[in-house]
Amino acid sequence: xxxxxxxxxxxxxxxxxxxxxxxxxxxxxxxxxxxxxxxxxxxxxxxxxxxxxxxxxxxxxxxxxxxxxxxxxxxxxxxxxxxxxxxxxxxxxxxxxxxxxxxxxxxx
Numbered sequence: 001x002x003x004x005x006x007x008x009x010x011x012x013x014x015x016x017x018x019x020x021x022x023x024x025x026x027x028x029x030x031x032x033x034x035x036x037x038x039x040x041x042x043x044x045x046x047x048x049x050x051x052x053x054x055x056x057x058x059x060x061x062x063x064x065x066x067x068x069x070x071x072x073x074x075x076x077x078x079x080x081x082x083x084x085x086x087x088x089x090x091x092x093x094x095x096x097x098x099x100x101x102x103x104x105x106x107x108x
Contacts, residue, residue, distance in 0.1 A: 010044060011073055013080045017044035018090070020076045026059035033058050033066045036100075041080055043090035050096045051088055053079040056103050075101065 008021040020041040029035035037059045041051040055075070058066035079101055084090075088097040 009073075011076055011080075013077045016090075018042065018076075018080060019044045022071050023059070024061075026061040030059035031061065031063045033062050033064055035059075037068060037071070039071050039076060039079070040096075041076060041083075041090075046091045048090050048092045049088065049094040051080065051083045051090065052096045052098045053083070054098070054100045056101070 007024065008019045011018050011020055018041050020039055022037070022039045023030075027035065030037070037055045037057050039053050039055075041053065042048070053076075055069070055071070057068045060068040060070075062068065079099060082101070083097055083099050086097075086099065088099075
């Protein structure tokens with residue numbers, strides 16, 4: 001599974017190009033505040049396993065006005081670095097690699 005180029009953004013982390021995206025519209029669970037805001041990342045040149053990073057806030061499109069924050073490139077870079085340190089291999093095919101970024105993270 002690869003990200004569509006439309007709507008995704010490029011970022012370079014430690015010399016490697018990635019593409020990342022946040023869902024424009026929340027899923028039903030995100031809209032109700034049951035699931036957190038997430039973003040997905042894949043390696044740009046040789047896509048393999050996706051990274052799915054969850055954040056400690058609601059999707060900005062939630063129906064109840066729950067607190068949210070924008071996903072900044074620094075947050076994406078932090079997520080990529082943490083996932084790589086935890087064993088994510090972005091150029092190899094496989095299931096999605098999931099991580100959770102906490103409030104105490106410096107870029108978050």
